[in-house]
Amino acid sequence: MSEVEDVVVHVPLGDRAYDIQIGRGLIGRAGALIAAVAPGAACAVVTDANVAKAHLGALEQSLAAAGIRHESVVCAPGEASKSYAGLQEVCDAVIGARMERGDIVVALGGGVIGDLAGFAAAVVRRGMRFVQIPTSLLAQVDSSVGGKTGINSAHGKNLVGAFHQPILVLADVGALDTLAEREFRAGYAEVAKYGLIDDAAFFGWLEEHHRGVFAGGPDRVHAIRTSCAAKAAMVVRDEKEEGDRALLNLGHTFAHAFERLTRYDGARLVHGEAVAVGLACAFRFSAALGLCSGQDAGRVEGHLRTVGLPTRIRDIPGWDGGAAAILDAMFQDKKVQRGALTFILARGVGQSFIARGVDADRVRAFLDAELDRT
Amino acid sequence: MSEVEDVVVHVPLGDRAYDIQIGRGLIGRAGALIAAVAPGAACAVVTDANVAKAHLGALEQSLAAAGIRHESVVCAPGEASKSYAGLQEVCDAVIGARMERGDIVVALGGGVIGDLAGFAAAVVRRGMRFVQIPTSLLAQVDSSVGGKTGINSAHGKNLVGAFHQPILVLADVGALDTLAEREFRAGYAEVAKYGLIDDAAFFGWLEEHHRGVFAGGPDRVHAIRTSCAAKAAMVVRDEKEEGDRALLNLGHTFAHAFERLTRYDGARLVHGEAVAVGLACAFRFSAALGLCSGQDAGRVEGHLRTVGLPTRIRDIPGWDGGAAAILDAMFQDKKVQRGALTFILARGVGQSFIARGVDADRVRAFLDAELDRT
Numbered sequence: 001m002s003e004v005e006d007v008v009v010h011v012p013l014g015d016r017a018y019d020i021q022i023g024r025g026l027i028g029r030a031g032a033l034i035a036a037v038a039p040g041a042a043c044a045v046v047t048d049a050n051v052a053k054a055h056l057g058a059l060e061q062s063l064a065a066a067g068i069r070h071e072s073v074v075c076a077p078g079e080a081s082k083s084y085a086g087l088q089e090v091c092d093a094v095i096g097a098r099m100e101r102g103d104i105v106v107a108l109g110g111g112v113i114g115d116l117a118g119f120a121a122a123v124v125r126r127g128m129r130f131v132q133i134p135t136s137l138l139a140q141v142d143s144s145v146g147g148k149t150g151i152n153s154a155h156g157k158n159l160v161g162a163f164h165q166p167i168l169v170l171a172d173v174g175a176l177d178t179l180a181e182r183e184f185r186a187g188y189a190e191v192a193k194y195g196l197i198d199d200a201a202f203f204g205w206l207e208e209h210h211r212g213v214f215a216g217g218p219d220r221v222h223a224i225r226t227s228c229a230a231k232a233a234m235v236v237r238d239e240k241e242e243g244d245r246a247l248l249n250l251g252h253t254f255a256h257a258f259e260r261l262t263r264y265d266g267a268r269l270v271h272g273e274a275v276a277v278g279l280a281c282a283f284r285f286s287a288a289l290g291l292c293s294g295q296d297a298g299r300v301e302g303h304l305r306t307v308g309l310p311t312r313i314r315d316i317p318g319w320d321g322g323a324a325a326i327l328d329a330m331f332q333d334k335k336v337q338r339g340a341l342t343f344i345l346a347r348g349v350g351q352s353f354i355a356r357g358v359d360a361d362r363v364r365a366f367l368d369a370e371l372d373r374t
Numbered sequence: 375m376s377e378v379e380d381v382v383v384h385v386p387l388g389d390r391a392y393d394i395q396i397g398r399g400l401i402g403r404a405g406a407l408i409a410a411v412a413p414g415a416a417c418a419v420v421t422d423a424n425v426a427k428a429h430l431g432a433l434e435q436s437l438a439a440a441g442i443r444h445e446s447v448v449c450a451p452g453e454a455s456k457s458y459a460g461l462q463e464v465c466d467a468v469i470g471a472r473m474e475r476g477d478i479v480v481a482l483g484g485g486v487i488g489d490l491a492g493f494a495a496a497v498v499r500r501g502m503r504f505v506q507i508p509t510s511l512l513a514q515v516d517s518s519v520g521g522k523t524g525i526n527s528a529h530g531k532n533l534v535g536a537f538h539q540p541i542l543v544l545a546d547v548g549a550l551d552t553l554a555e556r557e558f559r560a561g562y563a564e565v566a567k568y569g570l571i572d573d574a575a576f577f578g579w580l581e582e583h584h585r586g587v588f589a590g591g592p593d594r595v596h597a598i599r600t601s602c603a604a605k606a607a608m609v610v611r612d613e614k615e616e617g618d619r620a621l622l623n624l625g626h627t628f629a630h631a632f633e634r635l636t637r638y639d640g641a642r643l644v645h646g647e648a649v650a651v652g653l654a655c656a657f658r659f660s661a662a663l664g665l666c667s668g669q670d671a672g673r674v675e676g677h678l679r680t681v682g683l684p685t686r687i688r689d690i691p692g693w694d695g696g697a698a699a700i701l702d703a704m705f706q707d708k709k710v711q712r713g714a715l716t717f718i719l720a721r722g723v724g725q726s727f728i729a730r731g732v733d734a735d736r737v738r739a740f741l742d743a744e745l746d747r748t
Contacts, residue, residue, distance in 0.1 A: 084462040
């Protein structure tokens, strides 16, 4: 593997501005990097049992070496921790570790840990500082950037939470070396999404360099940097998701419905896989509506299949839902505005746009066609 | 009772600016007032069983008359609802009532309901709109103004929460007519506090007009208006409590310790009573330190006793703690900064200031003297 230099993406959010640092070996250097942005602050590290085995020792050593007082909270792995009970566990542990307002909650893990720890940071003592150390590709390019934190409710995912920006994000690309291939691949769907939203050149680059991204090394850093910069730019334009930021949901209205209907069973479908199918659906739906060419829809599907991602509803193991069930699930999505269905559609690769008030009948017709073909 | 006109205190917090409207019969006019600031928004009313009996019917009627879709969530009365379980109950009920981001959580009740409903508003869908309709004097002059929301943790009160400003506060002074005398009196301690912090003229006015404030009518509106304006000014100067806003804690370092040591048993001591003893202690401690005259300390105590409030630690029914226990409880207070004790002390009536790093030995000596006298 070739040598890799750190790169930094700055997120210029005024008095909530912060840096995303991307590189190799950052977990082992985290203590010094955190001390530089928050001298004197103590750290409550929140992680899960799996990530703890792989990385907690190195992080604690690095915090100790920097003279940072620290305590660790180890949650059960999996989505179930993103619950009211999980929030209570983390908040009480952070408070019990005598952390004050100026101290830091550090999320060491994937998206679940980042969302849960970030929400705890937002609410303990009405707001502590927050550092993200994402250890999955999905978390590095998506959930650790942008300040969205939260837990799930009985009524749906991420329905309870806060916007709470980190003061620093450390994306250690070395942490991805130990990921299961399937998990890395799922995260790649979100990487490809940034190209599809508004950066056709990046999508073209991915078509050329995806092997390098999977292998690690400078191509991986470039892909993560480009993804973080794209998301950061959109977050800066629209921090509270009142407008443009919705473009980040390309493929997600479909994806959330698929996840809901497979009951968030990661054995069948993980989020990134749902996004891959959702991206392909968004382009085929756009083509069906005459918005983009069938060629573009085919190109999107082709690249996702090349890296091994699913692109068809029928690719989801054990799928048995019909168009009506998918539509129902879409109507329960929190991104529904006053009853109208909102989709992110596209006029081509890198040419996505927000389509409000999409007619449910056209969605149903599209889904019927999708489910009939093999 | 003489006729009363509405008065409005504006809280100029930039894009989070809002009005506090104070007057009689506001609950019955709430629908039209809410529709004026948030046209088209639905309302989830959060209240407790006691307040529901007295006021929920009138509020629901008023919302219906204004054509506002509304649902009500009725919690168990009492501090126990300010818990993780209470938060889950309210959040899930609000989500279940199909409230979206632009819709409103309405808190109808005292401080507990305001804190709980406000926190739910802060976190459901990462932030809904929020309207306060405080029905206790304490809530009208203190907790409904300033955006502090939250719940209690096993480690202490209000340790988990958010800053979330309302879009409107409706302080219906008529709602106070049905309060128990003891509860009204407890709220009065916070009213007196505003005079003691930085408004000697207001304290003098209270010494003259306290009967009018207790009776209702224009004097009550004036006292509430002056209190809200004082708190609002301090919140505007320091929204996130990083500086001056701490003056609002005059009497509270003592009060929180008394509440903790009586295990928040409202039968023995309610918050406002603890504040009354705390205010008297803050002035006597200031006198003991040679900061203010014994005459001023006596004047503070005299007025609080005149309206029937306790002013001595020994006034607390069944008190049995010593100076060491009180100091311990103070050190557990969340307002402790990196181990140093912070007090709000005074150089006279209306001349309070933040005293950081107060020597624990001087506090102990003062408490020993307090507990020895009868």
